[in-house]
């Protein structure tokens with residue numbers, strides 16, 4: 113007899129399982145249809161012995177000290193600032209666009225944040241109320257930077273023209289007026305020292321937690337005795353798609369191992385304009401693994417279908433409305449808590465998902 | 481609803497799950513109280529990124545082409561002859577004892593198998609009907625080799641004097657009259673190319689197989705609906721130890737990572753006389769992993785208790801009799817198949833366990 117049946121062994125499910133088991137002493141069954149724990153953050157050693165992420169690169173970063181401290185119970189960290197470059201006009205340039213990006217791309221010699229800001233002010237288009245993603249970007253950095261850095265990437269990533277994407281999707285694009293080359297500015301930027309899968313093993317390694325893998329909860333929910341369900345899968349699937357399917361973008365990965373120590377200078381290089389792939393990730397830069405070989409992964413953005421994984425909710429108004437139909441149904445169920453990226457049909461970073469799960473634990477579960 | 485509940489995700493359980501799922505199309509739930517699949521053959525990457533075996537070194541070797549072919553469906557191989565050395569009188573010597581062992585140890589210059597055989601014939605004691613392990617060994621290789629290679633190792637491994645160990649335990653000790661330095665002479669000697677855990681993942685990666693980890697079958701058998709049970713755990717535990725506990729030897733492992741490419745010249749060095757540990761294993765020699773660091777593991781033999789893992793059944797007549805009491809009870813149960821090392825209270829190598837599981841599948845399960 114389980115107190116909780118948790119569907120999904122990603123961060124949402126694992127955090128809630130860990131809290132319920134360790135804080136409330138209750139029995140939990142975590143079920144996942146995949147054959148491993150970790151959800152989309154799962155990593156593993158490939159044939160060349162290189163630690164890679166199965167479902168695309170996961171760079172941990174947060175400003176939330178609570179989330180950082182919580183995870184620190186289950187892993188040591190490799191402190192590492194995430195650095196991404198963009199390949200534009202035959203050159204590797206810092207992204208977010210900063211002083212070096214402009215100087216290198218245009219052969220300028222901007223020397224101070226004021227000069228950089230003045231440059232942005234000179235090139236940006238005066239649009240006071242941007243109506244779509246294109247307008248958001250050109251109103252900040254002008255047409256040339258928009259064309260070189262954003263348009264192609266957006267087209268590859270969403271197969272939607274920035275003109276047709278809501279302004280909210282790119283509400284603010286980050287730019288830097290100094291030489292800061294970090295991809296994120298968060299206080300905590302790091303990778304779990306032994307990888308994400310080990311972190312999940314440590315979280316779930318509790319006598320009150322059973323883990324059922326390779327199993328769809330729909331195949332076992334009728335005979336597994338439990339009190340309450342926590343559901344972190346896709347909300348439309350829970351309701352058997354009765355209002356229709358929520359669309360997602362997915363990814364295709366092309367892994368390649370090279371017989372040399374490093375392939376590129378940073379963990380991630382974006383390709384907004386060239387080739388069909390969106391980016392090339394080189395894992396060792398982020399994990400810190402030492403090896404005489406290196407694995408890189410090229411990423412192609414595709415529309416999700418029934419065979420592919422569901423990665424990115426597509427930020428269009430009609431999808432949001434469809435989600436709301438499901439949400440109303442979900443709210444009627446007293447016995448099921450919906451939680452996580454797929455249940456909320458919302459792109460969350462890991463730290464957001466963890467913060468939400470911790471909050472749901474306190475507000476909806478740990479109530480006495 | 482499951483057709484089979486299989487207790488234990490080691491080789492016995494995994495082979496039967498795979499056969500039942502893929503050949504009979506039936507639904508299987510594999511449950512293990514550990515938080516991983518693979519049983520004692522489980523391997524993982526440690527903090528230094530070195531692939532090591534959690535429960536002691538597993539060197540695969542077999543003469544059974546059927547077993548080799550069966551496993552080859554789920555793994556590629558690294559072809560590798562297992563080599564072990566013994567540290568005696570301050571020197572690393574080949575074991576099994578061969579021409580080089582004798583020449584090096586005694587400063588001899590034996591040149592042919594005939595001369596080596598003549599040496600053994602000269603030193604061996606004339607005991608026609610050896611009554612215990614000591615007599616078995618001295619009747620083959622004489623007292624000095626017995627003292628240097630076998631006595632100390634046996635005492636460390638079993639805490640039993642070879643005089644008190646049944647003759648059957650050491651029924652024939654392997655010696656070589658040539659320079660063959662392989663530890664085993666089996667036709668197939670290799671390691672699963674990506675490790676044992678990946679091999680198990682591939683075996684169990686079938687839509688008919690659910691995997692429940694971190695769970696004792698006793699906690700779920702009452703409410704999980706299933707037709708038949710396959711039990712690969714300890715037989716005495718199944719019957720709640722009602723006739724008493726079957727004793728086992730266990731191991732204590734001391735892992736150490738060194739900041740150099742290799743620590744010793746071979747995958748395993750035995751220490752029959754010096755130190756308290758029985759052997760030092762260096763993983764990279766067997767797995768073929770390339771790295772600038774290396775992990776070694778020292779192994780100490782201890783008596784198993786309720787906290788430790790059960791590794792080696794202790795080959796004493798009284799234990800065999802106790803096992804037979806349980807066996808009689810097991811035979812009465814029409815609905816449970818007992819299978820594997822712990823259920824049979826018998827030391828099997830991996831290939832033997834796999835061969836037995838395949839046979840049990842054909843004889844007792846695939847019956848139409």
Ligand SMILES: Cc1cc2nc3c(=O)[nH]c(=O)nc-3n(C[C@H](O)[C@H](O)[C@H](O)COP(=O)(O)OP(=O)(O)OC[C@H]3O[C@@H](n4cnc5c(N)ncnc54)[C@H](O)[C@@H]3O)c2cc1C
Nearest residue numbers: 120122123124145151152168170171329345452453461462
């Ligand atoms: C390509 C990509 C890159 C990312 N990079 C980053 C990054 O760099 N930094 C960052 O902070 N975040 C990143 N994220 C976001 C991060 O992956 C998510 O925040 C996090 O994984 C969400 O956790 P979750 O538990 O809500 O969902 P998931 O990790 O998706 O877990 C849900 C689980 O539910 C299971 N499930 C679904 N349906 C069923 C069913 N019917 N029965 C049983 N199980 C079911 C699924 O198999 C899955 O394992 C990235 C996401 C993607 C897709």
Ligand SMILES: Cc1cc2nc3c(=O)[nH]c(=O)nc-3n(C[C@H](O)[C@H](O)[C@H](O)COP(=O)(O)OP(=O)(O)OC[C@H]3O[C@@H](n4cnc5c(N)ncnc54)[C@H](O)[C@@H]3O)c2cc1C
Nearest residue numbers: 488490491492513519520536538539697713820821829830
């Ligand atoms: C130290 C050591 C070294 C070895 N080296 C070699 C070698 O070099 N070459 C070789 O061929 N063989 C080797 N072996 C033998 C090899 O380990 C076995 O042949 C093989 O692992 C046996 O498989 P099994 O499935 O029968 O048992 P196991 O692998 O022991 O699996 C049984 C499983 O049942 C689970 N279980 C038990 N009770 C319960 C319960 N109540 N509920 C749920 N689950 C339960 C256990 O957790 C375990 O995972 C070695 C063995 C040891 C101990």
